[in-house]
Amino acid sequence: MKIGIVGCAGRMGRMLVQAVVNQDGAELAGGTEMESSPFIGHDPAVVAGEVPCGASITSDADKLFADCDAVIDFTIPAATVEHAKLAAKHNTNLVIGTTGLSADDQAIIAEAAKSVTIIQAPNMSLGVNLAFAVTEKVASMLNDEWDIEVVEMHHKHKVDAPSGTALGLGRAAAAGRKVNLDEVADKVRDGHTGERKKGDIGFATLRGGDVVGDHTVIFAIEGERFEITHKASSRVIFARGAVTGALWTGKADAGLFDMQDVLGLKE
Ligand SMILES: NC(=O)C1=CN([C@@H]2O[C@H](COP(=O)(O)OP(=O)(O)OC[C@H]3O[C@@H](n4cnc5c(N)ncnc54)[C@H](OP(=O)(O)O)[C@@H]3O)[C@@H](O)[C@H]2O)C=CC1
Numbered sequence: 001m002k003i004g005i006v007g008c009a010g011r012m013g014r015m016l017v018q019a020v021v022n023q024d025g026a027e028l029a030g031g032t033e034m035e036s037s038p039f040i041g042h043d044p045a046v047v048a049g050e051v052p053c054g055a056s057i058t059s060d061a062d063k064l065f066a067d068c069d070a071v072i073d074f075t076i077p078a079a080t081v082e083h084a085k086l087a088a089k090h091n092t093n094l095v096i097g098t099t100g101l102s103a104d105d106q107a108i109i110a111e112a113a114k115s116v117t118i119i120q121a122p123n124m125s126l127g128v129n130l131a132f133a134v135t136e137k138v139a140s141m142l143n144d145e146w147d148i149e150v151v152e153m154h155h156k157h158k159v160d161a162p163s164g165t166a167l168g169l170g171r172a173a174a175a176g177r178k179v180n181l182d183e184v185a186d187k188v189r190d191g192h193t194g195e196r197k198k199g200d201i202g203f204a205t206l207r208g209g210d211v212v213g214d215h216t217v218i219f220a221i222e223g224e225r226f227e228i229t230h231k232a233s234s235r236v237i238f239a240r241g242a243v244t245g246a247l248w249t250g251k252a253d254a255g256l257f258d259m260q261d262v263l264g265l266k267e
């Protein structure tokens with residue numbers, strides 16, 4: 001399968017290039033960066049620390065989508081929505097790892113997924129996708145006397161908060177409780193907030209150093225706490241998951257899927 005990587009010189013972009021060139025059945029067809037990037041014209045495999053693959057990084061996403069069976073996108077929301085439109089235009093499958101997307105961005109992705117296969121997940125690791133499933137199950141077994149809080153920590157360069165994974169864990173907890181996360185989420189606390197509202201799902205965001213990604217869901221009641229924790233120590237887990245997803249698109253119908261579909265965690 002010919003796979004392209006948009007944003008191929010980014011933190012995740014380089015890991016994705018490494019994962020593609022080392023994956024049987026996958027061929028790196030090329031990569032993009034913004035026109036202003038110092039990496040334009042460089043070989044994406046060399047930028048990622050691998051042996052040359054003979055391709056050059058360009059800013060021509062239209063051509064990359066035309067040349068590929070699937071494209072993997074870990075960039076920024078403004079770029080991801082344009083990539084979703086290109087996926088539909090060229091009938092090229094798409095794997096989206098970008099987080100921080102708005103409801104309007106999601107609508108554009110859903111429209112594109114009417115004609116191509118799109119996998120979108122805020123976290124491509126097996127461990128976090130298990131945590132999504134376990135969180136939903138535990139939340140469904142506990143009443144709302146149990147307070148639910150989601151705590152996450154990431155590296156100092158991360159630009160969106162709470163993380164996509166933290167929001168995903170909040171959505172899983174809300175689904176378990178059969179409530180809408182938008183109606184119960186408490187994302188920022190500052191000053192005299194008053195007492196915690198029963199039924200809320202709270203979020204706390206930490207940023208610092210080089211933390212790859214730590215997430216904990218806390219279920220707290222008077223006398224005890226139950227916690228579900230995942231800690232990522234390498235971005236390789238996200239990259240390998242995304243490439244598994246790209247290969248999976250080759251045998252799937254058009255539609256919008258997530259990593260729980262790819263990993264068979266919904267059966
Ligand atoms: N789903 C998952 O499993 C994971 C998701 N993520 C998410 O992935 C995203 C990227 O994270 P990370 O790699 O750390 O961020 P980086 O900033 O390191 O990488 C993003 C890359 O995309 C490039 N870019 C921006 N706009 C375009 C464009 N229009 N065309 C091509 N390239 C573009 C950036 O270029 P420039 O630097 O010049 O701006 C940069 O090289 C984030 O949203 C993050 O939350 C991260 C890890 C795991």
Ligand SMILES: O=C(O)C1=N[C@H](C(=O)O)C[C@H](O)C1
Binds near residue numbers: 164212
């Ligand atoms: O920006 C990151 O680095 C990460 N982002 C994702 C998120 O927002 O959940 C996934 C992972 O935790 C790393």
